[in-house]
Amino acid sequence: MRKFILAALLLGSTLMVNAQSGTNSPYSQYGLGVLSEQTSGFNRGMNGVGLGFHEHNQINYLNPASYAAIDSMTFILDAGISGQVTNFNENGVKKNANNSNLEYVVAGFRLFRHLGMSFGIIPFTNVGYNYSTSGWVNKNDKDVTYTNSYEGEGGLHQVYVGAGWSPLKGLSVGANIGYIWGSIDRTVQNNYSNSYYKSLYRTYGTRVNNYKIDLGVQYTQKLSKKDEVTLGVTYSPGHNLHADADMSIISSNAQTSTSDTLAFSIKNAYELPTMYGAGLMWNHNNQWKIGVDYSLQKWGSLGYPTYEANSSEPWALRDGVYKDRSKVNVGFQYCYGERNRAFLKRVAYRAGVSFATPYYKVNGVDGPKELSVSAGFGIPIMNSYNNRSQLNISGQWVKNSATGLIKENIFRLNIGFTFNEDWFKKWKMQ
Template sequence: MKKIIIAACLLAVSVSVFAQSGTNSPYSQFGLGLLSDQSTGFNRGMNGVGFGFHDHNQVNVKNPASYSALDSLTFIFDAAVGFQVTNFNENGIKKNAKNADFEYAVGAFRAARHVGVAFGVLPYSNVGYNYSNTANVNAFSSTQSVNPTYSNTYSGDGGAHEVFVGVGWQPVKNFSFGANAGYLWGDIDRSVVNSYSDSYVNTLSKYYKMKVKGYRLTFGAQYTLPLGKKDAVTLGVVYEPGHKTHTDPECLVVSSNSQTSVNDTALYSIKNGISLPDRFGAGLMWSHLNRLKIGFDYQLEKWGSIGMPQYQVTNNVASYSLVGGTMKDRSRFTLGGDYCRGERYRSLFSRIHYRAGLSYVPSYQTINGVDGPKEVSASVGFGIPIINTYNNRSILNITASWINRSATNLIKENTFMFTLGLTFNERWFAKFKVE
């Protein structure tokens, strides 16, 4: 019991140190930001594949039905940090940005025969950007004979995170189901600050703020079909119902003039203005001798039916309301695999897990009337067992990932990410006899 309390304290510390932003991408200014894949160390080595995977010594939050496969008499705690470098390229102009972020912290244990419980904190979205543009006004100033310039500075930071608890149960052989119940929270701040070289011109700046809060429910099921003595195929499905959250996005509009020092402000708000979409996922995992595992996942999020808050001026009338058509349904295709010769072998190289994966996400954002970026990513990873006098079941998960976001006539991004995770697997619940 004391060790469970210690683990809960570690999780609380993890929540408190979660960074509010783990990106520098200008594309994070749309929607709720860049959406996280919500995967743990062993999933990330396969680029996030996991709907059909279940493992006895790893926490697979992609499908809560997988918790039923956890080892008995053990407690698993998994946490990771990430480091990334991103190269931005627009019309031949290149810039680099660096980030470091606390990625996730999850724990799991078997509560009863064929019943597993998991809990933890995961990222949901990230917002982080800061850039500006400058142009001529295209009209002569009323006080000068030169054409003044204006600039808009766009900035934003924050994100949303989820704390959850889940349970998975295997009522009959080869079939299991489960559910995660989570609470979503976070602050997302964005701004567009307008300024002119001519101080007599009024500036118009907009400050957007939302305190994200709401619940999430995810349901999952897995069925394993044996194919002889050496092979098996597992089908996994997940479903998350969409709903409105208790989030009231706000927009503060400030019109000011540095000569008169007069500021006119207007505050707009939308009650329950943020919704989460219906989410569907399905995946297959083929296992050979429980050594080689290859999986394919498809995920669909119905963002296209959800309106996003926008400030607009029509016929000199300003409004802040939900506008549809800014996003489309988001699909994700992922192929990945894991190979380990066998955990019973003495050789370290025979016990290492070798992982790799590929993903593709078509464009689901609309930016200035054109399709936003599509995303292509790849990863390689290793699960290295930690063997010492006290422990031989913990795993060091190392993943290197590449993410490319590109669209015609828009910014191109190349991100290289390194994730370092540690899965503690301790024998907590065994009763030892003293002779």
């Protein structure tokens, strides 16, 4: 089994590096792309709640302080996949797109007493779109048409190692140290039906290789014999990614069969925002767990590389494209008893809802707001060899909408496998 776990980690890392984009959204052309779900299987059933959760049998990398609660006897491996159907609606025109993606591969174990450790690979952003628009160059003279084609792919991934330590009863602190890498490539092509007009082909590209740090604290206060409340706080400092924004413009003249190329580059164009998070979790008798999270990402103070053809500096960092992003999550989990002999009483039932504002503007207008609802189960895997592993299944509906922009309805199925192995248990022979 240990060989299987190590092989799964290596396979997951390889698949993540070479994975296709998990989105078809035209909104992924803005900023660094669509922000990925930074959650594991059990969080997703509660729609992303987790800043105050500290589970002994699950890895909660939303707050690294939670690693201190990992069971001292086991090694945990968690891997997740997802499949989704997206419906796009613009002015009554509807289209569907399908995607599937390997979401994450993470592991965790108790390193020393009161000290837990986790490591793994998770997505950070996704870019994937391909669409075109067309029309008449002059509405009064319908002899010449234009076609604008937009295409993009890529995204950023994160590999991390973290630790959580409990120096005092009820208090734990933790940190994740991560490495972010990836590439984002976008193209815009303008073609005309009349060779009199020049065709334009613009390419945008960036390569990212940098670090990311996440800090977390959790404090649990007993309210009664069966009730306790945990406060979780996280902080991620913003910093420059030292990634250049490259752009080139190729203009082609069909009449003369000539082309001209202009190349631009902005040094250190991309940054990570400072991120804050706070959450509360109420635990009643280890059966009911209800949580609420709030997170804030300070994108609004950052500049974004923007092309303006008639400007004295056409390719430059400009303000007013990014905006601060807020998100609120509410979710719960109910499990009658994780060690109960009855199968159905060992199942964890989960549900949640969230609302988020966008972190970018589209042509000066706020991007789509996000409303999401999810429900799922944590199904125990029971056999003669292992009765601690779990299959996490959840369904999720996400609606992205803004006045005058494309509306997206996403229906997503998340499946996570949590393998819980007795690596550190000492057997006693009689």
